[in-house]
Amino acid sequence: MTSHTAVVLLSGGLDSCVAAAVAREAGDLALLHVNYGQRTSARELSAFEQIANYYGVERKLTVDVDHLRHIGGSSLIDPSLQIPDGAEEVAEVAVPTTYVPFRNGNLLAIAVAWAEALRATAVYIGAHEQESLYPDCTAAFFEAFGEAVSAGTAMKPAITIETPLLSLDKGGIVRLGAELKAPLHLTWSCYQSDEVPCGRCHSCELRRGGFVDAGLPDPAAAPSAPPPGAA
Amino acid sequence: MTSHTAVVLLSGGLDSCVAAAVAREAGDLALLHVNYGQRTSARELSAFEQIANYYGVERKLTVDVDHLRHIGGSSLIDPSLQIPDGAEEVAEVAVPTTYVPFRNGNLLAIAVAWAEALRATAVYIGAHEQESLYPDCTAAFFEAFGEAVSAGTAMKPAITIETPLLSLDKGGIVRLGAELKAPLHLTWSCYQSDEVPCGRCHSCELRRGGFVDAGLPDPAAAPSAPPPGAA
Numbered sequence: 001m002t003s004h005t006a007v008v009l010l011s012g013g014l015d016s017c018v019a020a021a022v023a024r025e026a027g028d029l030a031l032l033h034v035n036y037g038q039r040t041s042a043r044e045l046s047a048f049e050q051i052a053n054y055y056g057v058e059r060k061l062t063v064d065v066d067h068l069r070h071i072g073g074s075s076l077i078d079p080s081l082q083i084p085d086g087a088e089e090v091a092e093v094a095v096p097t098t099y100v101p102f103r104n105g106n107l108l109a110i111a112v113a114w115a116e117a118l119r120a121t122a123v124y125i126g127a128h129e130q131e132s133l134y135p136d137c138t139a140a141f142f143e144a145f146g147e148a149v150s151a152g153t154a155m156k157p158a159i160t161i162e163t164p165l166l167s168l169d170k171g172g173i174v175r176l177g178a179e180l181k182a183p184l185h186l187t188w189s190c191y192q193s194d195e196v197p198c199g200r201c202h203s204c205e206l207r208r209g210g211f212v213d214a215g216l217p218d219p220a221a222a223p224s225a226p227p228p229g230a231a
Numbered sequence: 232m233t234s235h236t237a238v239v240l241l242s243g244g245l246d247s248c249v250a251a252a253v254a255r256e257a258g259d260l261a262l263l264h265v266n267y268g269q270r271t272s273a274r275e276l277s278a279f280e281q282i283a284n285y286y287g288v289e290r291k292l293t294v295d296v297d298h299l300r301h302i303g304g305s306s307l308i309d310p311s312l313q314i315p316d317g318a319e320e321v322a323e324v325a326v327p328t329t330y331v332p333f334r335n336g337n338l339l340a341i342a343v344a345w346a347e348a349l350r351a352t353a354v355y356i357g358a359h360e361q362e363s364l365y366p367d368c369t370a371a372f373f374e375a376f377g378e379a380v381s382a383g384t385a386m387k388p389a390i391t392i393e394t395p396l397l398s399l400d401k402g403g404i405v406r407l408g409a410e411l412k413a414p415l416h417l418t419w420s421c422y423q424s425d426e427v428p429c430g431r432c433h434s435c436e437l438r439r440g441g442f443v444d445a446g447l448p449d450p451a452a453a454p455s456a457p458p459p460g461a462a
Contacts, residue, residue, distance in 0.1 A: 061298070063297075067296075071344050101344040101345075109333060112332070136383035141382040141383035144378040144379035144381070145383065148376040151374075
């Protein structure tokens with residue numbers, strides 16, 4: 001048992017899995033899954049549990065925050081809105097409709113509360129620049145939130161907010177995950193489906209581009225259709 | 232209808248009621264009650280509803296955040312711990328056992344998400360210096376959190392975090408509430424009981440001191456025992 005424990009916000013997606021792999025290099029893991037009513041929550045929770053088992057982590061917490069669905073303002077949590085296909089459509093608006101107001105502020109607040117209760121020294125979140133259309137995915141936000149944590153918690157030295165993927169693109173995240181032997185085969189990225197990745201939503205498109213850039217096959221990609229005439 | 236709307240974190244207690252009265256001076260109210268598993272939550276929710284009715288507010292949101300109870304670390308939410316009686320006992324420890332880790336960080340994160348969805352311009356919280364043993368009740372924390380909100384939300388100008396009671400003592404809060412005709416008779420402060428205020432817990436003691444300092448009777452005090460021989 002090492003002396004440092006990190007709380008990792010682990011959605012079950014590719015990015016948070018790689019963030020967990022980075023945190024694991026520095027100490028013990030405490031894994032936090034927040035279900036804020038996103039459409040694929042059961043599938044994401046399953047990925048979370050599989051990744052936790054892979055790392056043999058016993059300190060796990062799953063939190064339901066229904067209120068973010070009630071508050072709304074986002075197609076990620078409002079079934080009446082359409083999920084945009086691909087980056088081109090997303091680029092048409094300054095802030096995508098998949099924006100959940102102050103989502104990372106809420107996720108980090110929960111993670112910091114748990115970290116303080118556990119006497120953990122850090123909170124890891126897998127945010128990165130390709131999401132920087134979201135104002136709560138920016139370096140400026142994480143830095144300011146870290147200051148609020150330093151001022152607003154009793155632990156000294158203060159719990160730090162760690163964003164190891166912030167400056168990476170999706171290809172860099174895939175490469176880093178592969179280097180650290182992160183269980184990328186257990187991760188789930190699709191916003192739209194909970195059985196086979198749709199391959200069309202923005203998250204699927206980003207993931208595919210990341211594996212292509214990294215020159216690696218996606219171990220969790222949907223199986224290709226068999227060639228004509230195959231058994 | 233005025234052009235500004237403020238989200239007010241309204242527990243149903245004295246302080247948050249006076250914060251709502253201050254916010255009301257500047258615009259329309261949207262009232263947010265967060266139930267984080269505190270022992271007197273049903274009584275506090277009732278006070279919240281009565282205060283909302285008093286002000287004729289229709290934009291109300293009640294949020295349950297069970298996870299703060301699961302995370303624990305506080306006698307406010309853990310029935311197995313004893314509530315400390317009075318200030319003397321509280322002063323014995325640097326941070327009282329009624330501390331909920333990063334409680335105000337969590338409350339403000341929810342309030343900011345709702346404020347952005349409503350296009351509200353401000354979030355009001357009734358924190359004040361007598362609670363400054365809690366690190367998330369300090370001016371430094373609220374200032375830093377405001378910077379995180381500015382960086383982490385899409386609204387420009389940014390939603391502000393308003394702490395109109397921060398530098399007041401309990402007597403000053405009672406006086407301000409009386410001046411603004413806040414419905415202090417509808418507020419609930421006791422940590423321990425949900426029928427008649429216990430009169431002994433730290434919150435009851437602070438409240439009593441506030442009304443004494445302000446030279447005003449507490450309209451919600453427990454009725455005194457009748458004098459001997461009274462009918």
